[in-house]
Amino acid sequence: MEAKTALDSGKLKIWLIWGVALLITIVVFASGHSTPRKYPERKLVRFWHRWQGDWEKQVQKIVDAFNASQDEYEVVPVSIPGSGADAKFILGVIGGDPPDLMSMGSGAVPNMAANGFLTPLDTLMTADEKTRFFRDSYPAIRDIGMYRGHCYGVTIGADLMALYVNDKQLREAGLDPNKFPKTLEELEDWGMKLNKYDSKGNLTRLGFLINDLAYFSHYFGGGFYVHDDGTLELNTPQNLRALQAIVDYRKKIGFENVLRFQAGLNDIEGAASWAFMHGDLSITFDGQWRVEELRKFKPDLEYRVIPIPPPKVGGTPLGALVGGNYMIVPISAKQKQGAWEFLKFWSGLDNPDRAAAFYNMGGWLPYSPAVAKSPTFQKWLKGDRQFQAFLDILASPNCKAPPPIANLQFLSDLIDRAEDQATRGAETPKQALEELETKYKEESAKRRELGYDE
């Protein structure tokens, strides 16, 4: 009897092991086919993007609209976390299994193009599309996707910055939002008046803060550029004045105080947690996507959006540096034409009015005035009037693209480092910019020695 029980329990164990093994096999193999196909008979267009949260839902809606609009292609979107997206893309390309379309940070586009990862999009355009694209695009938006005369990236999510102003807090501080400062110096004074501190001197509300040297330098008539002939615009008087202004103002508030205050803010993009919504920031410098966020999550907030006023001397009104998400097609993509059809559909190259609704969904900037002037966009603008400030900046001749150079990422890192060193007081602004230029020259010399053409 005992022997029989032992035998039964042995059999049970074997069955259990087989059962678990089968379950693991099913899970492993089932998860291998993770791409859901709604239209398996169509050509598959794999689209990697970096939007998450509420934006991911908007992207899905646009994809659904495209898939419903035709019967040749099926776009399948996959959201890739931004931090490792470029490395995943590179691995996809070398592994022979890249996406057909990808939204990439604008800073990476020239480097990827220079290294042969990207398809020149103008080779996918018809003659008519090419004419329309180069003629109709906002210049800065077009230029940022260009490298050596070819277009490698088309935006559907360009970013610009402007001031978001909390009207109520201004009035409480005795400031009239209708008489907003016309110069940066006046704005700084307002900012200091709007700061609030606790009994220990810690900031509890930040009136205004300037940072982001690469962007901010454009208000001083500067910017960080490397020209085709090799001349550099890095350590210039304009950039020095911009960095000095950032450093001086930061000193006034207290570097450490700002650091602690900012670290305490729960500031997730695409969600209802933006510090401005909750009154922690009175005047803040932020992107156009916040207009749509405020409409969704804080519709009763009394605010306005104003382009940052330039400095009193030597300032440039409506200065800006465009960045954001750029759509690229990998060189080894399997379905380039399908990718281009979808990109055309989303950007509005073929139908600006239809695409206007897509731009509005995510609070994105249109690629061309044709989209901005379309009836759908204009109707939306009536409800989100604050967005107009960004369109004004976008149309300005002072709105610029970063230099289309292969080592743009390296240059961007150097600019960030210079700003960090100067604001922390580790170097003077002059030293920081001198070091930036020296390091850039050294890197360029190294690259030339290794055989790169730039």
Add this chain to the structure above:
Amino acid sequence: MSRRSNHKAKQYLTGYLFVSPWIVGFIAFVFWPFLQSIYLSFTRYNIVSPAKWVGAANYRMLLTQDELFWKSAWVTIKFAIISVPLGIVAGIALALLLNINVKGITAFRTIFYLPSIVPTVATSVLFIWILNPTIGLINRVLALAHIQGPSWLNTAPWAFYSLVMMSLWGVGGSMIIYLAGLKDIPVHLYEAATIDGANALKKMRHITLPMMTPVIFFNLVMGIIGSFQYFTQAYVIAPNGGPQDSTYFYSLYLYNRAWKYLDMGYASAMAWMLFLVIIVLTGLVFRTQKKWVHYGG
């Protein structure tokens, strides 16, 4: 004789057939890329285009023209110098405490071991919150004692030491090995020492620590290798090595060179420099073992 040798050959063949999946995998995915990277370190290579031979240029530039190379190397060496001994001391101390026979000791062992199996990325994100200067747990506790804690991850000296502190979070992994080592020490040695009148301190100095030296040696070697390859925590917390390059670890700089600037040849040269340093250091540690590691047990 021939039947026996045939049998032996068959046995070898069967053995090699069993290990062949691993051998094939090792050659294809480890050994071949390993050899390739030697070649690539002498080239300019961006992955998609064919590699172009540049001789020793990458090595020369690294050693003579790249300030960040030396900076990141120093950050890494400093980390190894501080974190490895600290990890050994903390691991042994913890193992000694968890070797005491008290009620619920297995639960304590589990609790201290658990952090070492939490994924590194999750731990890093957790520490970003714990070390937040305003709303973080540590500064809130310090505030109770009227101490204003530093901006841990945002100021230069503190960011580095925060990562050192974080490294102790995973000390449970080595603690288990020390604990196994402690359990392996023959009881009769302690009995003899007790008869000879040795106190606890003397037993620790003359029995526990010498008997533990093989385990300490193992953890020292692994700790040095791990410190020189330190990457994930630094990448999650400060992908650009800030503030002021204080957390720009060697592997982080290598990664940025490879994947951000697409300079695979240069990154391969960096990887080989790292490999050589690790080999030399490990060799040095191995050479010293005769003087302080006792294998009698």
